[in-house]
Amino acid sequence: MRAAAPTARVDSRAKFTTRGWCFLAAAVLSLAAATWLGRKDVLALSLFLGMVPLLSSLAMWLVKPRVLLKRSVDPPLVTLGDAAQVALRVRRRPSPGARTSALASGSGSTTVPRAAVDVHETVDPLLGRDQDVSVPVSGAPVTYTVRPRRRGIHELGPATVRVSDPFGVVTELLDVAERTSLHVAPDPEELTEHGAATARETGRDPSRRAQPQPGPDNVTTREYRHGDPMRRVHWAASAKHDRLMVRQEDPRSTRRAVVVLDTVEQHWPGERVWAGTLASTEEFEWAVTATASVLEHLTRRETVVHALDDQGRALPRGDARAAQLRDTAVNDAVATEVVHGLSRAALVERPEPEAAHDPLARRLEQEGLVHPVLLLTGRLSAAAARRYVQATTVSASCAVVMVLSPPLVRPDSADVFESAGWSVVLVSRWTDVDAAWLAVTGGGSLLAPPPPKPGAPQLSMDDVMGRTRRRTTA
Structure with missing residues (x-):
């Protein structure tokens, strides 16, 4: 499967090359020599040297070179850390009447590109460096490798194509403004088997349904x-x-669980970063990776996971179908599609819904999702926490993983969840995902400190928690 960018041709900007300016300078010197020496042959040479760049430039202006540049990415979707191959292909596409105009101008096939053109390819810094390559106009591909360093949707391009006449005296830049998207899915982490107790069976939980063999x-x-x-x-x-x-x-042995990924921008107050073209934070990236890890871990162990966002919509999958029309149930057969769809997960600014019209509560009620709930969110207000508590009142058991940004201070919303019987796990983006997964059933604070800067003293967890307690007391 390949994703190719459309092609485009824009107005050119013909300029003299160094060779073209040398031709003009030689023509002026020859003209001066012919005037001083009175030699007609030197005068003819000066006229020839001056007409070559001028006629070539006129032909390039009258007949626009039409160069087709195609870009393809293989594969168009990769997992974070994997490599993708980008292929550039260039073909000449002479416009109708180009030969007639060129012959009339007296410069032959001036507008036909040379055997290869120089291409400057703009590359997202999270994928690699910009590329300067020479691409044959025969259509033979020139490839380079990109290795993404962040999940998301990354863009390749635009590209600038440089073409010139056969004499190399006039050059022209063609800006191909189209971009090609590379989708980068999160890389799920291996989770410990003990954490599967999240989908435990309780008296009110029909997560294990008796079905015929x-x-x-x-x-x-x-x-x-x-x-x-x-x-x-x-x-x-x-x-x-x-x-x-x-x-x-x-x-x-089918179990069922509900995983909710909070995508409300106000709930993730950390420093804004870009997952390619998507708005995100480092804390949200941690939550996306944790969501992918939990989905793969549970679905591989006979658990059907209902994967939702904060609006009760199904998490995106590898296709482009509308989320509200898609089944929320994720089993082992489609878990990979959902993990791939998480490449499109982004923060969205939206107001808090009213309790009477909460789309998450409506979805849980309509589908009868009374199974254990795992919520992955950021720093919530007390009102936002009460909204999630009210939406999941019929659920058998609930747990929340709150990814806090510095300062690592326990928020009031954690008390709201605990008073409602939720298991609360406080983490930072430096916390190990598997450690947070193991703490889901019992709750706890795993606020790992940031790694020290070179030469700075190492902070222990006791130091961080001591500072947190002092701030809370103050």
Whole structure:
């Protein structure tokens, strides 16, 4: 699968090259010599040297060179840390009447580009450095590699194409303004098996539903993936396909859970960063990675996860279907699509909804989502915390992971959640995702301090918590 950018042709800006200026200077000197010496042959030479750059420039102005530049990215979606190959292709596309105009101007095929053109490619700094390459006009690709350093939607381009006449006396810049997008999905982290207790069964929780055992004719299988438990291997299907196959889902052990990713911009007050073209913060990036990790961890362990945002909409998937029309249930078959869709997760500024018209509460009620809830959010106000508490009153158990930005001070909203029976985990963007996952069932404060600057003394967790307590007391 490849994603190619459209092509464009804009008005050129013809300029003399160094060789062109040398031609003109030689023409002036030859004209002066012909006047002083009275030689007609030197005069003819001066006229030739002067007419070459002038006629070439006139031809470039009358007949615009039409150079097609195509950019493709393979693959168009990568996981954070993986590499993608960008291919540039250039073809000449002479306009109708170009040969007639060129012959009339007396300079031959002046507007036809040379065998290769110089291309300056603008690259997002989070992908790499700008590229200056020479691309053949035959259509043969020239490739370079990008390796993204942040999740999000990154843009490649625009590119500037430099073309010149066969004599190399006139050059022209063509700005190709179109951009190509590269989607970068978060890289899920491996989580400890103990954390699966988040989807535990309680007296009010129908997360484990008794379903009939599937018969041999309706078992759904897929290819084995790293991390799949061996007890799920379907040996008959493996022998048939000559590779390890596992059961897609065992209805007898299906659990259900709800994961909510808060995307309200006001709830993430940290320093703004850009995930490519998307607004984000370092804390929100931590939450996106944690969401991807939880989805992969639970779905691989026979848990159907209802992945929502703060508006009750399904988290984006790899396709472009409307989120409100998509099923929120995520199983092992579509977990990768949702992780890929998280490349488009971004902060959005929106007001707090009224309690009577809360879209999250409405979605939970409509779909009967009374299963355990895990909320990943930032620094909430007490009112915003009460909104989530009211929306999940029917849920069996609830936990919240609050990613705090400096100063690492316990917010009042944590007390609101705890008074409602929620498990509260306070983390910073330097906290290990797996450590936060293990603390979900019991709660706690894992506010890891920022790494020290070179030469600065190392702060311990006791120092950070002591400062936090002093600020709270004050």
